[in-house]
Amino acid sequence: MLAPVSEVARSGQAAIPLFEARGLTLDYVTERGTVRAVDAVDFTIAEGERLVLLGPSGCGKSSILKAVAGFLEPSAGSLSLRGSAIRGPGPDRLVVFQEFDQLLPWKTVLDNVAFPLVATRRMKKAEAREIAADALRRVGLERALDSYPHTLSGGMKQRAAIARALAASPDVLLMDEPFAALDALTRLQMQRDLMDIARETGLTLLFVTHDIDEAVLIGTRLHLLSAHPGRTITTLDVSAFDMRDLGTAAFETVTRKVHAALFGKAGGQS
Numbered sequence: 001m002l003a004p005v006s007e008v009a010r011s012g013q014a015a016i017p018l019f020e021a022r023g024l025t026l027d028y029v030t031e032r033g034t035v036r037a038v039d040a041v042d043f044t045i046a047e048g049e050r051l052v053l054l055g056p057s058g059c060g061k062s063s064i065l066k067a068v069a070g071f072l073e074p075s076a077g078s079l080s081l082r083g084s085a086i087r088g089p090g091p092d093r094l095v096v097f098q099e100f101d102q103l104l105p106w107k108t109v110l111d112n113v114a115f116p117l118v119a120t121r122r123m124k125k126a127e128a129r130e131i132a133a134d135a136l137r138r139v140g141l142e143r144a145l146d147s148y149p150h151t152l153s154g155g156m157k158q159r160a161a162i163a164r165a166l167a168a169s170p171d172v173l174l175m176d177e178p179f180a181a182l183d184a185l186t187r188l189q190m191q192r193d194l195m196d197i198a199r200e201t202g203l204t205l206l207f208v209t210h211d212i213d214e215a216v217l218i219g220t221r222l223h224l225l226s227a228h229p230g231r232t233i234t235t236l237d238v239s240a241f242d243m244r245d246l247g248t249a250a251f252e253t254v255t256r257k258v259h260a261a262l263f264g265k266a267g268g269q270s
């Protein structure tokens with residue numbers, strides 16, 4: 001019998017990559033000239049894997065995510081999903097950002113999640129609402145279906161944004177520091193909930209953060225980037241760690257190792 005994809009990813013066996021970046025180079029053309037943000041980065045993401053891009057501020061993490069989402073064209077190298085080159089945004093790659101204002105203020109939470117299904121997947125409204133309600137239940141927002149975004153807390157807005165992405169069943173969910181603007185307790189709860197969802201659904205994730213603890217908790221594999229312009233330092237399998245390991249000696253050891261790889265010495269957070 002075949003193992004579920006997430007188990008294949010956890011076991012570290014070589015799987016056919018769902019997503020592939022080869023020699024990815026990203027430049028911004030400004031009035032003062034060209035700024036190289038990312039230089040010749042390679043990575044793959046297998047189905048069910050959670051790859052975290054980790055590196056200091058300005059190393060190009062968000063730029064990579066924008067390129068994967070199709071908003072930024074590589075100046076060199078290639079990006080492909082299921083073997084096809086990425087040529088722009090698509091419902092197969094959806095992004096959850098850090099900002100709390102990702103929802104349409106004039107629509108209820110339910111309609112915010114259902115609307116893209118009707119618009120891009122051409123689903124009937126009733127079916128879209130059913131899928132949306134299910135996604136909202138999964139993120140713990142079953143009691144806020146009829147609420148408007150301005151009445152929600154920051155954490156609830158992020159949950160709704162995650163539900164909207166989950167409802168559309170993207171091949172890869174892209175998250176750009178989605179919990180960075182939340183208070184510490186809410187952030188921890190959201191990390192926990194995201195891990196529960198990942199376990200339930202076998203989510204394939206590309207996650208950006210500059211928080212080492214968060215990276216080790218969320219990721220099955222870390223891709224460490226050097227300071228500007230972003231270049232690959234190394235990759236690290238962290239699939240053995242989850243929320244239960246927070247605060248343990250083994251967790252401390254791996255975060256120190258990551259810190260040393262990023263900054264050349266052991267120590268605290270970036």
Ligand SMILES: Nc1ncnc2c1ncn2[C@@H]1O[C@H](COP(=O)(O)OP(=O)(O)OP(=O)(O)O)[C@@H](O)[C@H]1O
Pocket residue numbers: 028029030035036037055056057058059060061062063064210228
């Ligand atoms: N629109 C832009 N125009 C010019 N330069 C840009 C633009 N966006 C980003 N950059 C530059 O590209 C580099 C990478 O930026 P990016 O935001 O991708 O880094 P990051 O690792 O996500 O940073 P942070 O962790 O602070 O969010 C930085 O030097 C930044 O100044």
